[in-house]
Amino acid sequence: MSRNRAGFVLYVTAGTLASIVFLLPLAWAVLRSFMPSNLVTQAPS
Amino acid sequence: MISQNERLSRPRAVTGPRAGGHRTRWGRLGAKRARTGMILVSPAFALVAVFVLFPLGFAVYISLTDWPLIGPYRFIGGRNYSELIHDPGFVHSVLFTLLYTAIVTGPILVVGYAMAVLVRANRRGSAFFRTAFFLPFIVGLATESFMLLLELQPDSGAVNYVLSRLGLAHPGTAWTVNYGLALTAICVFVIWFASGLTMMLLMAGMQGIPRELYESADVDGATWWQKERRITLPLLRRNIALALIISVIGSFLAFNQFYILTEGGPGTSTQPVVMWIYEEAFVQYHLGYATAGAIALVIVVGVISAVQFYLLRDERQVRR
Amino acid sequence: MKLLSRQALGGAAVATLLAAAGCSSSGPATSSAPQASTFGVNATGTVQFWARTVSKTLAQKLVSEFNATHKNVQVKLTLTSINDDVTSLATSIRAGDPPDVVGLNDIDVPAFTRNGSFMDLTAQINKLPYKSALSPGHMGLAAYQGKQYGVPYWGDLSVLWYNKQLFRQAGLNPDDPPTTYAQILSDAQAINKLGHGINGFTFAGDCQGCLGFTVQPGIWADGSHLMTGDITSQTANITGNAALMKALTLYHEIWTQHLAPDNDRTDNGPTWGQDFVAGKIGIMPGGYGQVVTLAKPSQLGTELMDAPLPGSAGGYSTFDGGDDFVIPAAAKNPSGAWEFIQWVLQTQQQDQYPDLGATPVRTDVLTPTFAAAHPYDAVALRALGKGYAPPTLVYDQMFNQAGGPWFQMFSTAVYDGNMTLALQQGQSGLTRLLQQAAP
Numbered sequence: 001m002s003r004n005r006a007g008f009v010l011y012v013t014a015g016t017l018a019s020i021v022f023l024l025p026l027a028w029a030v031l032r033s034f035m036p037s038n039l040v041t042q043a044p045s
Numbered sequence: 046m047i048s049q050n051e052r053l054s055r056p057r058a059v060t061g062p063r064a065g066g067h068r069t070r071w072g073r074l075g076a077k078r079a080r081t082g083m084i085l086v087s088p089a090f091a092l093v094a095v096f097v098l099f100p101l102g103f104a105v106y107i108s109l110t111d112w113p114l115i116g117p118y119r120f121i122g123g124r125n126y127s128e129l130i131h132d133p134g135f136v137h138s139v140l141f142t143l144l145y146t147a148i149v150t151g152p153i154l155v156v157g158y159a160m161a162v163l164v165r166a167n168r169r170g171s172a173f174f175r176t177a178f179f180l181p182f183i184v185g186l187a188t189e190s191f192m193l194l195l196e197l198q199p200d201s202g203a204v205n206y207v208l209s210r211l212g213l214a215h216p217g218t219a220w221t222v223n224y225g226l227a228l229t230a231i232c233v234f235v236i237w238f239a240s241g242l243t244m245m246l247l248m249a250g251m252q253g254i255p256r257e258l259y260e261s262a263d264v265d266g267a268t269w270w271q272k273e274r275r276i277t278l279p280l281l282r283r284n285i286a287l288a289l290i291i292s293v294i295g296s297f298l299a300f301n302q303f304y305i306l307t308e309g310g311p312g313t314s315t316q317p318v319v320m321w322i323y324e325e326a327f328v329q330y331h332l333g334y335a336t337a338g339a340i341a342l343v344i345v346v347g348v349i350s351a352v353q354f355y356l357l358r359d360e361r362q363v364r365r
Numbered sequence: 366m367k368l369l370s371r372q373a374l375g376g377a378a379v380a381t382l383l384a385a386a387g388c389s390s391s392g393p394a395t396s397s398a399p400q401a402s403t404f405g406v407n408a409t410g411t412v413q414f415w416a417r418t419v420s421k422t423l424a425q426k427l428v429s430e431f432n433a434t435h436k437n438v439q440v441k442l443t444l445t446s447i448n449d450d451v452t453s454l455a456t457s458i459r460a461g462d463p464p465d466v467v468g469l470n471d472i473d474v475p476a477f478t479r480n481g482s483f484m485d486l487t488a489q490i491n492k493l494p495y496k497s498a499l500s501p502g503h504m505g506l507a508a509y510q511g512k513q514y515g516v517p518y519w520g521d522l523s524v525l526w527y528n529k530q531l532f533r534q535a536g537l538n539p540d541d542p543p544t545t546y547a548q549i550l551s552d553a554q555a556i557n558k559l560g561h562g563i564n565g566f567t568f569a570g571d572c573q574g575c576l577g578f579t580v581q582p583g584i585w586a587d588g589s590h591l592m593t594g595d596i597t598s599q600t601a602n603i604t605g606n607a608a609l610m611k612a613l614t615l616y617h618e619i620w621t622q623h624l625a626p627d628n629d630r631t632d633n634g635p636t637w638g639q640d641f642v643a644g645k646i647g648i649m650p651g652g653y654g655q656v657v658t659l660a661k662p663s664q665l666g667t668e669l670m671d672a673p674l675p676g677s678a679g680g681y682s683t684f685d686g687g688d689d690f691v692i693p694a695a696a697k698n699p700s701g702a703w704e705f706i707q708w709v710l711q712t713q714q715q716d717q718y719p720d721l722g723a724t725p726v727r728t729d730v731l732t733p734t735f736a737a738a739h740p741y742d743a744v745a746l747r748a749l750g751k752g753y754a755p756p757t758l759v760y761d762q763m764f765n766q767a768g769g770p771w772f773q774m775f776s777t778a779v780y781d782g783n784m785t786l787a788l789q790q791g792q793s794g795l796t797r798l799l800q801q802a803a804p
Binding site: 114115116117197198199200201217219220221222307308309310311312313316324327328329330 | 451452455458476477480626627630631761762765766768772773776801
Binding site: 008011012014015018019021022023025026028029032 | 168170174177178181192203237241
């Protein structure tokens with residue numbers, strides 16, 4: 001039972017971390033598309 | 046009384062239990078089947094002939110001329126091909142494409158395989174994970190290349206922002222105008238993009254493996270890795286072959302990411318073959334020469350695919 | 366099945382050969398010059414007009430106005446996709462079904478003129494009363510062996526934009542823009558000292574075409590050109606070109622003294638000019654239309670102003686970008702096309718250009734009224750008379766490609782600081798291109 005539980009936790013952790021890697025850039029790009037274009041190209045101040 | 050002529054003209058041996066269409070290829074039933082088959086296939090064949098065979102044939106013809114974008118052309122035989130081999134620009138682009146393919150193929154397969162292992166069971170959350178990993182592939186390479194172009198900008202891009210916060214890079218790093226940095230960025234990007242497809246291809250195969258095999262291995266006390274190596278991998282041979290071939294062909298035909306992110310620069314150091322062909326055709330206006338390059342690429346991709354098919358063929362299917 | 370596939374392959378091969386034989390193996394034999402004196406007068410029917418997407422606003426406005434005022438002849442506008450204009454036109458000409466009039470990127474015109482693809486308009490142009498006022502740069506691009514194969518359509522000219530407010534803050538006279546390279550450098554230095562993210566200068570450092578657009582006029586103002594000879598027999602004029610060296614040295618100084626933002630290095634065009642209209646840049650060589658469409662109308666004249674692009678020690682010039690009108694030789698309604706063209710070239714229509722982001726192509730449109738109504742375009746239009754764009758078969762390959770000799774030369778001189786190597790690369794690269802393109 002504990003082996004199953006440990007396996008599930010590993011699965012969820014790995015899956016979540018990987019999902020962030022795969023989804024974060026896309027989400028960031030959507031966010032960027034709402035920013036006014038002159039802000040987007042400026043250096044962060 | 047059957048005359049000699051009639052006997053010869055009748056189809057042979059159609060009486061008795063062992064007779065049938067398969068006895069002779071053109072037995073009555075066989076002939077009818079063959080004819081029906083040809084009729085059913087002919088629309089598809091016509092489409093292929095018109096949209097694939099004819100253009101391909103015409104392209105081969107164009108590659109044997111000095112066809113310019115504007116103006117008259119002449120037949121010059123194989124001169125384009127002999128020039129191609131000695132063209133440093135073409136050779137460089139081929140070598141670069143090979144290098145790029147060599148770099149990304151392995152990681153795409155490994156990452157895709159790992160993700161497939163993660164999501165192949167229908168557990169809670171696996172549908173979400175599958176979607177997440179596949180989404181970059183769906184959104185598309187061109188769109189994502191533009192997104193990446195913005196984020197690779199020095200000072201204002203997210204890549205430098207994150208990396209400089211982690212102390213890994215200078216905030217003003219100019220990724221797209223440096224050969225090594227650009228190649229690194231593009232390779233990481235493509236692995237991120239393409240592993241989702243590999244995952245889908247392998248996952249489908251993995252789910253087709255009967256569970257009893259794993260259960261009996263569990264009874265024998267096999268570890269996870271042993272199960273993977275002895276059961277999954279061998280049975281997945283065809284799927285891996287397919288995933289590899291698709292990945293390699295895709296890498297050979299890479300264009301979008303290079304055109305958008307570096308335009309082949311600095312200079313032509315990151316120019317893949319397809320981009321060389323594009324420039325030769327639509328910038329230099331040498332359509333005939335570019336087509337020769339394209340035909341050469343088709344041949345190379347065909348040979349490599351054939352080699353892959355041979356190396357990865359199912360052992361069971363090998364005839365003695 | 367074997368029999369069928371063999372037959373099919375044979376059939377495909379035969380079809381291929383037949384089609385190849387059917388395709389004309391030569392372009393139109395001679396380019397016809399229209400003879401009738403009613404050519405371009407009271408034409409009828411439809412006129413197929415292909416314009417570049419870049420000129421969309423202008424083209425749509427002109428076409429709808431023309432159609433509203435000409436009941437007997439109607440213009441049908443098609444916008445060609447970006448980067449595809451030359452290919453679309455070449456394909457349509459080869460297929461024998463070209464449009465009647467094309468707004469072709471003027472630097473692409475020479476590639477067509479020597480193959481008789483376009484109608485010879487010399488006689489028609491000679492009848493125009495304002496012939497001598499037509500933009501010399503545009504006309505030069507459409508000329509071949511003494512004949513004119515096109516006329517100007519619209520101008521996309523390069524000028525020196527500057528920020529009057531920043532000039533004032535840096536203690537410079539806002540009505541005294543730089544007229545030499547030395548002044549550009551010292552003005553940019555003064556503004557750079559203002560700090561707070563302000564830079565004295567900006568340029569699209571990874572945009573080959575933008576650099577060709579803004580750096581070359583200084584060279585022409587100094588009386589030099591990067592290639593000499595007519596389009597069939599050109600030679601490269603790069604090694605030892607003093608004007609070129611001065612221009613590259615200016616940019617090298619700007620770069621090494623950090624007078625331009627660091628991320629100019631990777632700016633390949635799409636965001637060019639945005640930091641200028643955001644008020645962070647003192648001086649920016651750029652296009653008239655480029656800034657006018659980016660900036661808010663309230664900024665023009667008060668904050669942002671333009672001046673002609675100077676040579677190293679005075680003088681000025683401009684890059685004659687934009688389009689030429691051409692009529693393909695196999696056009697079905699050339700008379701209607703010419704009527705449309707003449708109408709567009711009338712003063713009434715030329716006066717509308719500034720509001721549509723373009724510069725007129727007739728120098729005689731520059732009246733005091735025009736200058737008062739459109740002061741920024743007047744600057745560009747004044748430079749039109751001294752404007753130029755190199756007629757050559759290799760413009761795109763030389764100037765617009767990332768791997769082309771122009772950008773290679775620019776990078777080596779400006780970013781690497783190696784002028785000798787840069788000139789060598791430019792000379793050998795351009796010579797190779799010219800040899801490859803030679804008929």
